[in-house]
Amino acid sequence: MKAMKFFSACLFLLPFVSCTQVATNKGDAATEKRVEALLSKMTLEEKIGQMNQISSYGNIEDMSSLIKKGEVGSILNEIDPVRINALQRVAIEESRLGIPLLMARDVIHGFKTIFPIPLGQAASFNPQVAKDGARVAAIEASSVGIRWTFAPMIDIARDPRWGRIAEGCGEDTYLTSVMGAAMVEGFQGDSLNNPTSIAACPKHFVGYGAAEGGRDYNSTFIPERRLRNVYLPPFEAATKAGAATFMTSFNDNDGVPSTGNTFILKDVLRGEWGFDGLVVTDWASASEMISHGFAADPKEAAMKAVNAGVDMEMVSYTFVKELPELVKEGKVKESTIDEAVRNILRIKYRLGLFDNPYVDEKLSSTVMYAPSHLEAAKQAAVESAILLKNDKGILPLQSSVKTVAVVGPMANAPYEQLGTWVFDGEKNRTQTPLNAIKEMVGDKLQVIYEPGLAYSREKNPAGVAKAASAASRADVILAFVGEESILSGEAHCLADLDLQGDQKALIAALAKTGKPVVTVVMAGRPLTIGKEVEESAAVLYSFHPGTMGGPALADLLWGKAVPSGKTPVTFPKMVGQIPVYYAHNNTGRPATRNEVLLNDIAVEAGQTSLGCTSFYMDAGFDPLFPFGYGLSYTTFKYSNVKLSSAALKKNEVLTVTFDLENTGKYEGTEVAQLYVQDKVGSVTRPVKELKRFARVTLKPGEKKSVSFELPISELAFWNIDMAKVVEPGDFALWVASDSQSGENVFFKVID
Ligand code: GLC
Secondary structure: OOHHHHHHHHOOOOOOOOOOOOOOOOOOOHHHHHHHHHOOOOOOHHHHOOOOEEEOOHHHHHHHHHHHOOOOEEEEEEOOHHHHHHHHHHHHHHHHOOOOEEEEEEEOEEEEOOOOOHHHHHHHHHHHHHHHHHHHHHHHHHHHOOOOOOOOEEEOOOOOHHHHHHOOOOOOOHHHHHHHHHHHHHHHHHOOOOOOOOOOOOEEEHHHHHHHOOOOOEOOOOOOHHHHHOOHHHHHHHOOOOOOEEEEOOOEEEEEEEOHHOOOOOHHHHHOOOOOOEEEEEOOOOOHHHHHOOOOOOHHHHHHHHHHHEEEEEOHHHHHHHHHHHHHHHOOHHHHHHHHHHHHHHHHHHHHOOOOOOOOOOOOHHHHOOHHHHHHHHHHHHHHHOOEEHHHHHHOOOOOOOOOEEEOOOOOOOOOOHOOOOOOOOHOOOOOOHHHHHHOOOOEEHHHHEEOOOOOOOOOOOHHHHHHHHHOOOOOEEEEOOOOHHHHHOOOOOOOOOOOOOOOHHOOOOOOOOOEEEEEEEEEEOEEEEEEEEHHHHHEEEEEEEOHHHHHHHHHOOOOOOOOOOOOEEEEEOHHHHOOOOOOOOOOOOOOOOOOOOHHOOOOOOOOOOOOOOOOOOEEOOEEEOOOOOOOOOOOOEEEEEOOOOOEEOOOOOEEEEEEEOOOOOOOEEEEEEEEEEOOOOOOOOOEEEEEEEEEOOOOOEEEEEEEEEEEEOOOOOOOOEEEEEEEEEEEEEEEEEOOOOOEEOOOOOO
């Protein structure tokens, strides 16, 4: 309902905007005709020029000479509509064939109106939140002339040391597939040639999130079966959603850099999925194949990238410099160049750039921060927040609370709150928790503000003491902690996930006051906050919530909204548990979860006395919080789980129905989750996998019958023979509130 309200509200904004399904006009004969006609006129140099993307620099004159020569197909990082039109005019009026430029920008979770980081949006388990956010981003970015974004980032990430976990949708293949497809639809709107549509670019293809050790750009070692069962499906879903472009990833997988990987770029992307858009490298990832030791020099790098199926090179210029000679030498066929240029021209035609290349230079002043955009961003922040603890129902704050202390480095941090990958958001438009709380409570409550620390990494014992002293006067302490935005994102990896600086000391000092501490964490990743959770009466986790994070959190703290977010990624107790994720294999000696832990082990314990199972003596087996976990101010009861059949054929559909009851005293929304386990396979299978989820809103005492439809075909996996099949046998199924709870029921798949 909210989403429709949002769209109906914005309809007056732009006559073109629409919210029906995405549809790129694949296989449009008229477009293909135009592509072929133009291609036939192009010289080899002009073709290669289309394959070159530069990053905007200096003045227009600097770039104009390249554009006039036909050496530039796309420009990234130019966001001034006047300059964009001027550059476009050079391309159209002063180059021989007048081919328009494709203007690109990283619009990852908003252009001016910043939404929660994608990991936060994933926590909403609401694809409409992702779609609305992408639509707003497209409306704002296209209003300055940007028509291509390098998003959604849909790398499966199971290692929170990796800074870019912030940028994706977490650890789960199904959740990422659903959210990623929704973002593609939001960016691209109902048709690419709608002027408010921007070409999506699922990235980073593929496996980048499995960087060894969680260290960015590091090698990955993903065997094909795991690639196909875990890492590829979100990209296939994005292709089906009509994604117009793809971006290759920096990593080498089993020794082959993605930018030179024919198997993924041709066999899978084009051959199996029928993708007909354009593939761009990541920043200089073509020339970085030299650093990888996969190419001896720029010439070999260009040859390997183009022959593997890359269409456009981002900024490293090896194509323009090396391809003419490579073609002359026969090391790259001109037909390969032609195919790359077809893909590029096809997207430019689909975007309507040939017919409508310029942007209205006054438009952007009318769309940025539109009320409907801010409302959508606030709703996203509300639904993204995860309630991890709420002892004695301290939340929502009651009218008996007359004095609150607002403490911590993230309480009034307008820049940090926006999170990573924000180039165009403006911190002076951020509404912080401190300001939102003051605005909400007015003079009804006394608000004591004492940050204690100026920023998340600060070490300042005196500041901690001062904050604790001030907070001791309050009825409830609201502690806003977490990460500065620079601490997550590209190349921003951490080997230690504890709260930075003196934040741990701050929480401990606040807890010592004896007053209840409500800890609100704003971060770009899961943090190892076990001790702080123990010291807090309540914990609300908000992955960098964006422009409207303050009002969203204020509404949640005072019960104007009820938390509904769920963890999109497992929270480890300590870094040593990583990788830790719910869809793991069982192993031959699974943990019993009753193992004797470190401090309880007898001195001189016998060698085999502890049993032999897969766990850590110091951390046990279970994480701090499992995937899919999140509390509400109310409680929910699952019951009466029924299956449409106990035995089904591969072409049938299993209907799962269950009752969900709100057994508490607040209206709330539960993200009901459906997990399935293939008990025995030709290869070992995960102990469970998410297959469906649904947000169900219930009034106190209300009970609803909910159902999931699950085609048995969706239980297919790549098996011992590397065939994607459903194998008959026994299956277990859970309908639950998270990946660790719920009663399982059983069904069979029969031949
Ligand atoms: C960066 C990122 C990629 C981004 C590109 C352009 O290095 O890896 O995600 O889209 O360069 O900024």
